[in-house]
Amino acid sequence: MRVLIVEADGASRGNPGAASYGAVVRDGRTGELLAELAEAIGRATNNVAEYRGVIAGLEAARRIDPQARVEVRMDSKLVVEQLSGRWQVKHPSMKPLAQRARELFPPNGVSFAWVPRSQNKHADRLANQALDAASRGEVWRAQVLPAAGEAAHSPRPVSSAAVSSQAASPAASPAASLAPVSRPAVEPRAPAAGSADLGAPTRLLLLRHGPTALTGEKRFSGVGADPELTEQGLAQARAAARRLAGPHGAADPRYGRVDAVITSPLRRARQTALAVAEAAGMEPRVEQGFRELHFGVFEALTFAEARAQYPDELAAFFASTAGAAPGGESVDEVASRAAAARDRALVRFARKTVLIVTHVTPIKTLLCQALGAPLTAVHRMELSAASLSVIDYYDDGVTNVRCVNDTAHLYDTGHLYGTPGG
Template sequence: MAHRFIVEADGGSRGNPGPAGYGAVVLDAATGEALAEAAEYIGTATNNVAEYRGLIAGLEAAKAIDPDAEIAVRMDSKLVVEQMSGRWKIKHPDMRPLAARAQTLFPPGRVTYEWIPRERNKHADRLANEAMDAGKRGVPWEPGAVAPEPAAAAGAAAAAGQPKAAPVGWAAPADLGAPTTFVLLRHGETALTPQKRFSGSGGSDPELSPAGRRQADAVAAALAARGTIQAVVTSPLRRCRETAATVAARLGLEVRVEEGLRETDFGAWEGLTFAEVRERHPADLDAWLASTKAAPTGGGESFAAVARRVSGARDRLLEQYAGRTVLLVSHVTPVKTLVRLALGAPPESLFRMELSAASLSAVAYYADGNASLRLLNDTGHLR
């Protein structure tokens, strides 16, 4: 499946024409995560030239990551957006070769253009100003930490169809209709759970332990008492299917399997404790803890890759179960990822959540794209 990227680009000139520079950022459309930045001081030029140069740099950065990607370009330049969309003619001789260069980077139909107001293009604007400031000092622009401004990350999420942060302190308006609610259940314990061993989708696929089966019974009773669940969807892994089957039998519902809800593939770390991974693969573990783009040793899955998979599953389920309350039986990483995306929290927040076996969390999604976290790591039914 081709990646979907958002390219935000900008350019500026202090004098028009005057000292000019551009900035661009490539965002993962599913998560809003910044994947690459580009900026450069280009000497004396006009605003329009700088904006086109920013567009080209952003597309080139996206192509370097994945030449088969689908791109959504977002700029606050009405001129560039309308010209590249084919609605306005390109009359100025300085613009034509730049537009032609931009058009050659991806095949027709793989790039769309959207105008956004300047306040939603702060990341690229900041990079362009950094480049112009560097040029004024006579030094090249150097990238800092690749992280979007909060407004840019929210804009990326909205452009990707990702739920935006819910209004603070108030529920969504009544005229939005009933939300789609995902009740998120982490599976019951396996023999590996109390030992805190890595147990993902690439390991032994363990069954529930006796304790895990008791936990599944307890959560089934609690959900039956609430009487709100209308469908049950589970990860394909055995521990989740067993947990889901117990709950569904109590509720009189069938179980549907969703591949996107499976746990991370932890590669060579499967079955090991954290201490054992630290001893055997210290450098890889440090990289994994430092970045959600790093994958476990031996071909495992990065958390960034899991986020793309989980967000795709979320979107499919939201479309299929609109307005209903659905139990999703999954694992630590997918549940944390759904919570993180609902909150618009940064990727590193995955390391700052606790999620117990057989715990319940819940997220409500509204028709306007807002999401509201209703519950996190509830284990009251296990006492």
């Protein structure tokens, strides 16, 4: 029998006050993330919000596999004890919610367990993001994730007025309404001196794609033109493949064998990812959250051209990570979706080594978050084309940045595969 794990949480600012829930569903055998759900529910108590999270998670699990056995994990002792039948449900507002939760799966098909809040961060983050979106007058959209290997879209908030127009307009910016978050979803902290062995980390190898014609001309290149790699770019992608996968799956001993390859949906990243994935004998997964920042009206312009044509807009973009070019998105927005995509990778491939082929901005925001640095630091980093940056993530929240902008693989027996910054 298949086992599904439901993690659920609720939030209420005021208790009662503005409330929301978050829930995720995972495969019990592999840990793969199957669904993310979040919704602001108006004014309610924290207990009601917790119940709504359980119900949403169980409903999603039922849609995925109604015959599965479900294990629900929450940090609410009250809800766990009540749904386990050990405590009575006395409050009138919670009785129908408890009944609904019990109806979704037979009693012998579901169990409820309490976990510490530190083990329920994913659902907690979703609940708070939904609540933050509601405070701005936006509606939070969440959806069941696609099957392995398909494009995965993160839940995202959209303004109420824009819901119908975005659905009708395929040309709308794919991330124009993503909301920024004030903190990374995985909060970095340093290991304590003399701490016990933390176990094997989940290692993310962040590889920037090889150069395109726009890269060489130092033009803004986000999601607009979607250029392909140049011959130099293809050569650099092959060089990265030799280093990270090599003949018969050999790998750089400093970083270990690549267990999975994830790529941005943009062509230049997919071409780079395919070189490594083919060398490693695997298929790359496409993840929308790792696409480059949408530069709006700056797309395909040099810095000098953008400053001449849009001086005020360019100044605003660099003055704040919340600033966006007209028609584009901000660094904050990229940080939000890249963090959500990272979290999915950490869950799917726990304690494995994952190659993520992406772009300058997503890599820089992930490095800032891992270091606990402000996002303004993205403008103080150099990331060459086809460069490698590596971050280790431990189960207890410790992060360790192993390297930044490593281009050693571009030198093969003394031959340089194009200039690293080209």
